[in-house]
Amino acid sequence: MSSPVVAARGVGAGDQPAVVDLRGVTRSFPGPPPVTALHPVTLRVARGEYLSIVGPSGSGKSTLLNVLGLLDRPTTGEYWLDGTATHAVGERQRTALRGGLIGFVFQAFHLLPHRTVLDNVLLATMYSGLPREERLRRSYEALRRVGLEHRIGFRPTTLSGGERQRVAVARAVVTGPRLLLADEPTGNLDTTTSGEVLDLFDELHADGLTLLVITHDDAVAARAGRRVRITDGVLREIA
Numbered sequence: 001m002s003s004p005v006v007a008a009r010g011v012g013a014g015d016q017p018a019v020v021d022l023r024g025v026t027r028s029f030p031g032p033p034p035v036t037a038l039h040p041v042t043l044r045v046a047r048g049e050y051l052s053i054v055g056p057s058g059s060g061k062s063t064l065l066n067v068l069g070l071l072d073r074p075t076t077g078e079y080w081l082d083g084t085a086t087h088a089v090g091e092r093q094r095t096a097l098r099g100g101l102i103g104f105v106f107q108a109f110h111l112l113p114h115r116t117v118l119d120n121v122l123l124a125t126m127y128s129g130l131p132r133e134e135r136l137r138r139s140y141e142a143l144r145r146v147g148l149e150h151r152i153g154f155r156p157t158t159l160s161g162g163e164r165q166r167v168a169v170a171r172a173v174v175t176g177p178r179l180l181l182a183d184e185p186t187g188n189l190d191t192t193t194s195g196e197v198l199d200l201f202d203e204l205h206a207d208g209l210t211l212l213v214i215t216h217d218d219a220v221a222a223r224a225g226r227r228v229r230i231t232d233g234v235l236r237e238i239a
C-alpha cells in the first residue's frame with residue numbers, strides 16, 4: 001500500500017506478525033434503544049493461527065465479524081489488518097483491502113444458483129487483474145483443493161450442503177487471502193457434512209492459512225487451536 005495514512009507495522013508481541021490486531025475496539029448502535037454490541041475488544045491473531053470465537057445468540061459475534069471483515073467500522077478503537085491501519089483509511093481503500101486480504105464463508109453459502117461451480121469460484125477472481133487463463137487455472141486448483149474437481153460443471157443446487165460449503169470455501173481461498181473469516185460455517189449442515197468442512201479447515205490451517213471461525217457451537221469451536229468466548233460483547237480467552 002502506498003497511501004501515506006497506511007503505515008506499515010512491525011512484528012507484534014509473538015514471533016509471527018499479526019494478521020488481526022484489534023485495539024480497544026467498540027461498536028455501539030445509536031438506537032433507540034442504544035446498544036453497545038462490543039465493549040473494548042483487544043484481540044491479536046497471529047499469522048497461521050486458527051482461532052474460534054464462540055458465544056450465544058445476541059452476544060456480538062456478527063458485529064465483530066463485520067468489523068473484522070471491513071464490512072463495518074468500529075465506533076472507537078483501532079483495527080490493524082496485516083499491518084494496515086484500517087480505521088484510518090477511506091471506503092475505497094477498505095474495499096480494496098477486503099478484496100485483497102479477506103475470504104468470507106457464511107452459514108447460507110451465498111452461491112449463485114444458476115452458475116456452475118466453476119463460475120462461482122471464477123467470479124471471485126474477477127477483480128484480480130489476472131488474465132482469464134490464470135484465473136481459470138487458480139479456480140481449478142481451488143476446487144481441486146476442496147476435493148470438488150469432479151463437480152466443476154454442476155450447479156450448486158444439485159450438490160449436498162457439505163459440497164456447497166466446500167465450493168464457498170474454494171471461492172473464499174481462490175484469491176489467496178491472508179485471513180479466512182467464517183460465520184457459522186456449519187450452521188446449515190448436519191454432523192457428517194459439518195465434519196467435511198471442519199476437516200477442510202484443518203487442512204487449510206496445515207497449509208498455513210490464518211482462520212477465524214465464529215460459531216455458537218462449542219464442538220465446532222473446539223476444532224480451533226485457540227478459543228475465545230464472547231458474552232454480551234466482552235471477549236475472554238478460553239484456557
Ligand code: ADP
Nearest residue numbers: 029035037055056057058059060061062063064
Ligand atoms: P450475534 O451474531 O452473536 O447473534 P449480533 O452481533 O448480531 O449478535 O448482535 C449483538 C447485539 O447488537 C444484539 O443486542 C443486537 O440486537 C445488536 N445489534 C446488532 N446489529 C445491530 C444494528 N444494526 N442496530 C442495532 N442493534 C444491533
Ligand code: MG
Nearest residue numbers: 058061062063
Ligand atoms: Mg450472528
